[in-house]
Amino acid sequence: MNDASAHELSEAASQTDATLRQVLADVLGLSQDRVDDFTTETGLFGYLPELDSMAVAGLLTEIEDRLDIVIDDDEVDGEMLETFGALLAFCKAKIQG
Amino acid sequence: MNGWVIASWPSPQGDEYALAFDRSRTARLLVLSPLFDEANKTRHFIVEVMRRLDNAGIDCFLPDLPGCNESLAPLESQTLMGWLQAAAAAAKHFGATHVLAMRGGALVAPPLPGWRYAAQSGPSLMRALLRARMIASREAGTEETTEQLLAMARQNGIELAGYRLGPTLINEIMAVHLPDRLTEIAQADVGGGGLWLRAEPAFDAAQADALTAIIAKGLQA
Numbered sequence: 001m002n003d004a005s006a007h008e009l010s011e012a013a014s015q016t017d018a019t020l021r022q023v024l025a026d027v028l029g030l031s032q033d034r035v036d037d038f039t040t041e042t043g044l045f046g047y048l049p050e051l052d053s054m055a056v057a058g059l060l061t062e063i064e065d066r067l068d069i070v071i072d073d074d075e076v077d078g079e080m081l082e083t084f085g086a087l088l089a090f091c092k093a094k095i096q097g
Numbered sequence: 098m099n100g101w102v103i104a105s106w107p108s109p110q111g112d113e114y115a116l117a118f119d120r121s122r123t124a125r126l127l128v129l130s131p132l133f134d135e136a137n138k139t140r141h142f143i144v145e146v147m148r149r150l151d152n153a154g155i156d157c158f159l160p161d162l163p164g165c166n167e168s169l170a171p172l173e174s175q176t177l178m179g180w181l182q183a184a185a186a187a188a189k190h191f192g193a194t195h196v197l198a199m200r201g202g203a204l205v206a207p208p209l210p211g212w213r214y215a216a217q218s219g220p221s222l223m224r225a226l227l228r229a230r231m232i233a234s235r236e237a238g239t240e241e242t243t244e245q246l247l248a249m250a251r252q253n254g255i256e257l258a259g260y261r262l263g264p265t266l267i268n269e270i271m272a273v274h275l276p277d278r279l280t281e282i283a284q285a286d287v288g289g290g291g292l293w294l295r296a297e298p299a300f301d302a303a304q305a306d307a308l309t310a311i312i313a314k315g316l317q318a
Binding site for chain 2 (some may be wrong): 022023025046050051054055057058059061
């Protein structure tokens, strides 16, 4: 991989990170500051009581629209939704195919 | 004076309620809320938009479609065709000149000029509901796929997010097209994140102001 394509990949990765934070801000009604504080260990499904199955369904559908990916049924599990880091890693892997 | 009343209107299935701001003005807007769970999440927002429309000199009407909100009609026996007819009956009763249909509400908009706000296609609406059911089932230790659930729903109806939907409604939602005659208002035009996405119902004054301004400007044009 040359430097230019490595740079493009890291640009795309930081864009994915920002988009995911924005979707979470919209779903959870949090300020930008609050979601900027999310770390890879920040707990999501199972940690935030307001994040019920309907909210998670909306979250995933919105992620699909904004990142232009399709999330299959069998990819949706507790592990992928457990933390911000896990969801971000999943989205990044999806985008890279 | 508050300006609003809970009005009654004759749906083909019997009388239903509507929230009405009616001062017999020229511009009369039928407001159609999103369907199912999103209707609850956006109710506060819609009512605040209607207050602002009233202040801007626009009469507006938010009908309860049969089986929805305060309606006593059973949801399970409702069809999209029935909702279309009911929305048309509400439009006629209130003398609506325009329509503002939000999200899935655009699927039942009567043939009036107007707007669809962040319109949601039928398959996209079903996908979110089926996915919510799949996630809830998986959490409870039952494996269901959205494909299996949809096949079952098309045959026998299904309960999704607490809403008991009949097979005709499911099949109609999967087949219907969004009306092209309505002008699309994208969430980006209103600003911020869509309030139907919120895990907890919320209200945003800036968004209500922005949506009202778009409608008021459009009605003056």
